[in-house]
Amino acid sequence: MVDTAPVPSPAAPLPDRSVVPAVWSRVTNVTVDHGAGSWLVATDGTRYLDYSSGIGVTNTGHAHPRVVAAVQAQAAKLLHGQQNVVYHEAGLRLYDRLRTLLPGGPWQAFLSNSGAEAVEAAVKLARAATKRPVVLVFRGGYHGRTAQTMALTTAKNVYRGDFEPLPGSVYSTAFPYCYRAPGGPHLPDAGCTCDWEAQLDLTLHTLTYPEHVAAILVEPVLGEGGYVVPPPGFLPRLREITRAHGILLVADEVQTGMGRTGEMFAVRHWDVEPDILVFAKGIASGLPLSGIIARRELVEAWRPGAHGGTYGGNVVACAAANATLDVIEEEGLVANARARGAQLLAGLREIQARHPGVGDARGLGCMVALELVRPGEGDGRAPDPARAGRVIAGALDRRLIVLSAGAYANVVRIIPPLVTTAEEVDTAIGVLEESVAAAGA
Ligand SMILES: Cc1ncc(COP(=O)(O)O)c(C=O)c1O
Numbered sequence: 001m002v003d004t005a006p007v008p009s010p011a012a013p014l015p016d017r018s019v020v021p022a023v024w025s026r027v028t029n030v031t032v033d034h035g036a037g038s039w040l041v042a043t044d045g046t047r048y049l050d051y052s053s054g055i056g057v058t059n060t061g062h063a064h065p066r067v068v069a070a071v072q073a074q075a076a077k078l079l080h081g082q083q084n085v086v087y088h089e090a091g092l093r094l095y096d097r098l099r100t101l102l103p104g105g106p107w108q109a110f111l112s113n114s115g116a117e118a119v120e121a122a123v124k125l126a127r128a129a130t131k132r133p134v135v136l137v138f139r140g141g142y143h144g145r146t147a148q149t150m151a152l153t154t155a156k157n158v159y160r161g162d163f164e165p166l167p168g169s170v171y172s173t174a175f176p177y178c179y180r181a182p183g184g185p186h187l188p189d190a191g192c193t194c195d196w197e198a199q200l201d202l203t204l205h206t207l208t209y210p211e212h213v214a215a216i217l218v219e220p221v222l223g224e225g226g227y228v229v230p231p232p233g234f235l236p237r238l239r240e241i242t243r244a245h246g247i248l249l250v251a252d253e254v255q256t257g258m259g260r261t262g263e264m265f266a267v268r269h270w271d272v273e274p275d276i277l278v279f280a281k282g283i284a285s286g287l288p289l290s291g292i293i294a295r296r297e298l299v300e301a302w303r304p305g306a307h308g309g310t311y312g313g314n315v316v317a318c319a320a321a322n323a324t325l326d327v328i329e330e331e332g333l334v335a336n337a338r339a340r341g342a343q344l345l346a347g348l349r350e351i352q353a354r355h356p357g358v359g360d361a362r363g364l365g366c367m368v369a370l371e372l373v374r375p376g377e378g379d380g381r382a383p384d385p386a387r388a389g390r391v392i393a394g395a396l397d398r399r400l401i402v403l404s405a406g407a408y409a410n411v412v413r414i415i416p417p418l419v420t421t422a423e424e425v426d427t428a429i430g431v432l433e434e435s436v437a438a439a440g441a
Pocket of ligand 1: 055114115116117119142143144145219223224252253254255256280281
């Protein structure tokens with residue numbers, strides 16, 4: 001039968017927004033027309049400074065011309081070259097390149113589509129390689145929305161609360177959250193008093209045995225959990241502990257990777273070599289691509305066919321990723337992330353000094369945040385999600401897009417594209433200062 005339904009013309013009015021299910025909780029009601037660099041342009045012509053980067057994805061900015069050209073050229077040649085069926089140039093070049101992005105090794109990459117899917121790959125690899133069942137995670141961590149990754153996620157109840165029972169043999173332990181330390185807020189420096197190591201030790205004496213643990217999964221900087229930067233000794237000590245017990249260290253760099261924190265991967269800040277590193281988001285500037293980089297002998301523990309997927313390593317996404325890596329390397333985006341991040345954090349610290357409702361200003365590279373509190377209440381750290389919501393809404397009114405984070409949604413997180421300029425950062429600081437003042441903080 002021929003389908004005779006009329007094809008809507010491009011000029012037809014847009015369908016009502018209710019066609020999109022409300023499960024996509026909304027950050028803005030903007031209908032976007034196009035993006036360029038740090039900016040999104042709405043269909044009504046309004047320009048927004050996008051310091052959400054599409055949740056940490058558009059590290060090269062929106063529609064970087066080199067990435068667009070690579071995508072267009074590849075799309076004209078081949079849209080799908082399935083990895084079990086054929087090899088393709090874009091994929092071969094990317095696999096080769098990924099294994100050189102970390103010192104040490106030898107490394108081998110595996111390509112998939114989403115961050116969650118790559119975390120699943122890391123867990124499957126860790127279990128297959130160690131023949132151990134248990135995975136340990138840190139409270140406040142976010143690893144995705146599939147069944148396995150929900151079980152690994154403890155950032156907020158909404159991500160998992162309606163979906164029990166979840167896969168087992170996953171236990172969580174304390175992340176060093178210096179601002180919220182039981183002994184009082186302190187800077188994440190060498191004097192850190194967080195008891196994460198004692199808590200991990202307790203976990204390994206109460207919930208499981210170290211020799212049953214396949215992997216400890218950690219975000220080097222907590223993302224959805226509130227942009228929490230750990231003290232400098234945390235990851236190196238975790239590396240020592242995992243090595244001592246034959247436990248694999250898996251770094252979830254889905255949000256922190258691809259230059260975001262001022263290093264290509266955040267583990268480099270502490271000179272820590274994980275066994276498996278998970279990446280996604282910034283790798284392909286917006287096309288769905290993810291994967292892991294793991295020690296080669298671990299990847300070889302997977303028997304052929306033990307893992308895979310129809311779309312993993314899609315050829316157009318691989319072309320976008322190769323161009324993205326070119327841009328990151330040749331346009332100095334890692335150094336820019338460091339410089340612009342430092343500028344932004346200095347501005348946020350000034351805002352914090354002027355507004356008692358801003359309890360903490362923190363971050364690493366272009367991953368920065370303000371934590372909003374009710375200063376007169378309790379010990380002065382009571383979370384204030386309402387005020388954080390007003391700051392985010394106030395920033396949007398002033399054409400700056402930022403996001404929330406944290407278990408209580410009281411953290412304003414700011415994720416500029418790594419191409420952002422000093423002038424744009426100044427604009428954002430000005431907008432945030434006005435928004436914080438208008439929110440009564
Ligand atoms: C650290 C981390 N891991 C995993 C994920 C899941 O990635 P995706 O949404 O692509 O499945 C995210 C997404 O925000 C993340 O921030």
